[in-house]
Amino acid sequence: MIREDRDLLLRLLALPTAGPLETSGEIRLWEAMRDYADAAAGIGFETLYLGSPEPSVLDRPGVPVAVREAGPEFLACQPSLVLRLGPATPAVMFNVHLDTVAPFEPAGFDGVRFTGRGAIDAKGPAVALLAGVRAAVAADPAVGRDAGVLIQAVSGEEGGAMGTFGTRPLVEAGFHGELNIFCEPTGLRYLPRCSASMTACVRVRGDDAIDDEPHRGHNATVLLGFLAQHLALDLAKHGRVCTAGLHTGRLHNRVYGSGELLLNIPYDSREAASKMTSALEDGLRSGLAEFGTRFREKPAFARTAADAVAITEVRWLKRDLPVLTARDIPLLDGLAPRWPDDEPGFTCDALWLADVPGTRTAVLGPGSLGDNNAHSAGEYAGVEELDRFSDLVREIVVRFSRNEGA
Numbered sequence: 001m002i003r004e005d006r007d008l009l010l011r012l013l014a015l016p017t018a019g020p021l022e023t024s025g026e027i028r029l030w031e032a033m034r035d036y037a038d039a040a041a042g043i044g045f046e047t048l049y050l051g052s053p054e055p056s057v058l059d060r061p062g063v064p065v066a067v068r069e070a071g072p073e074f075l076a077c078q079p080s081l082v083l084r085l086g087p088a089t090p091a092v093m094f095n096v097h098l099d100t101v102a103p104f105e106p107a108g109f110d111g112v113r114f115t116g117r118g119a120i121d122a123k124g125p126a127v128a129l130l131a132g133v134r135a136a137v138a139a140d141p142a143v144g145r146d147a148g149v150l151i152q153a154v155s156g157e158e159g160g161a162m163g164t165f166g167t168r169p170l171v172e173a174g175f176h177g178e179l180n181i182f183c184e185p186t187g188l189r190y191l192p193r194c195s196a197s198m199t200a201c202v203r204v205r206g207d208d209a210i211d212d213e214p215h216r217g218h219n220a221t222v223l224l225g226f227l228a229q230h231l232a233l234d235l236a237k238h239g240r241v242c243t244a245g246l247h248t249g250r251l252h253n254r255v256y257g258s259g260e261l262l263l264n265i266p267y268d269s270r271e272a273a274s275k276m277t278s279a280l281e282d283g284l285r286s287g288l289a290e291f292g293t294r295f296r297e298k299p300a301f302a303r304t305a306a307d308a309v310a311i312t313e314v315r316w317l318k319r320d321l322p323v324l325t326a327r328d329i330p331l332l333d334g335l336a337p338r339w340p341d342d343e344p345g346f347t348c349d350a351l352w353l354a355d356v357p358g359t360r361t362a363v364l365g366p367g368s369l370g371d372n373n374a375h376s377a378g379e380y381a382g383v384e385e386l387d388r389f390s391d392l393v394r395e396i397v398v399r400f401s402r403n404e405g406a
Contacts, residue, residue, distance in 0.1 A: 001383055002389070006109065008039050010125040012098070013107030013116035019065060020074040021159030022102040029155050032098045033081045036126065036153050040083045041284060043134045044144060049082040049175070053156075053165040063164045064199070064318040077145050080166050085133065092400045094393070095148040095167060095349060096126040098357045101375050115380045120372040123139030124381035124390060125155060125183040134270065138197070139394060142401040149397055150177050153350065155333035158184045160199075162321060163349035171352045174273060179331060179400060180361040182350040184388040185374060188388060190332045191339040191363040194324035194350040195268045199317040200280055202227060206304070206311040208255035218304045219261035221248040221293060227312075228261050230287035231280070232243025238279040240344070257311075265306055266347060268323055280314065288312060315352035322354035329360045336364060336397050365389060 012035060015028040019147035039049050056070035068315070078099075084091070100118040107116035112125055129151070136143045143149070152175060154167030170176075182194075204224055209217025224246055235241040242261055248259030250265070263280065267273040288308045296305040326341070339345065353361040366381065371381045 012123040016104045018102040030389045045083040048207040057165045078155040083151040086148035091148035091177035095152040099155040119381040120367040121374040128386040128389045132390040135394040136397035147401040167349035182363045183365040184368040190336045195322035197266045198319040200263045201315045202261040208257040209255040211253045213253045217255045218257040224261045234283035238382045324354045341371040
């Protein structure tokens with residue numbers, strides 16, 4: 001990694017770019033996008049697009065409830081960027097996100113590791129990507145002459161936005177290639193598929209009560225706690241599920257009659273999504289029936305047991321997202337190992353290439369979400385792993401260009 005790359009990465013890491021779904025603090029994504037575009041211009045990239053999405057993106061099917069309810073005002077601080085080197089087709093497209101999760105962590109570099117929010121997910125890979133393309137341009141005149149290189153630098157990947165206002169409108173506008181690489185931490189293995197996820201909110205809407213007379217109210221804490229355990233065991237028989245947040249209240253001297261339990265359910269096909277939806281509905285019915293049986297004779301919970309079905313419902317906060325099914329990508333074979341077919345993948349913006357004809361898509365990047373502390377304290381990226389990714393990008397771009405996309 002040359003000094004210019006190091007300086008660019010440190011500048012990007014120093015900018016708080018967590019989106020409004022993650023933080024109410026300062027958001028400097030516009031500055032990050034402009035810095036990235038300026039660095040890319042030095043390689044020969046032109047800026048095809050730099051702007052915020054139209055409010056109409058929030059009205060589309062599949063937009064998570066949290067995104068829709070945030071309203072269109074927040075989109076002004078959520079720009080995305082499209083860069084191109086060479087012809088529009090054939091082209092290899094790289095997608096990388098410059099938004100991050102919260103909280104912000106200061107940037108640092110000790111000569112071996114970069115630290116800070118986004119170091120591995122995904123500002124570090126974004127800078128390594130530019131270094132790889134620069135090396136490809138130097139290695140072969142076919143790059144940018146016989147084939148193009150397209151880069152999407154997006155917002156809206158984090159915060160549960162699922163790319164609905166970042167990657168999705170760019171893909172629908174035609175900003176993609178015949179080969180598309182989404183830069184996410186995969187340990188430099190290429191993953192030719194992408195799951196999606198749906199989020200169910202099990203809601204209880206009952207009456208509160210004071211602690212001296214708990215029997216007068218509905219105890220959402222006991223009901224949702226019971227359902228959390230029941231569904232965790234029941235749904236595990238059908239597939240993966242994350243039994244996530246449960247909230248009723250924080251005070252000790254009352255019974256909370258309302259609350260919410262969140263369940264995040266990944267799926268790798270529409271059939272799997274339908275199966276898990278049915279399993280949740282069946283599990284909730286059986287859980288409510290068992291709760292009624294076990295608690296109807298308990299004075300403090302008799303009212304809750306009697307009314308459990310009436311006060312409980314499921315609200316889907318996220319669903320109906322596409323999934324990217326695996327396809328062979330001969331160009332990547334021999335350059336990078338393939339992610340094992342029996343190892344679960346993960347969800348990212350690559351899902352928006354699912355139904356685009358004439359394309360092949362993979363997820364590929366340095367590091368590991370877990371090992372590199374992505375989304376947690378102490379996030380880092382090693383210079384060596386970023387350099388290995390740059391080398392891989394160079395080989396992908398050169399091979400694609402020499403074969404004119406074949």
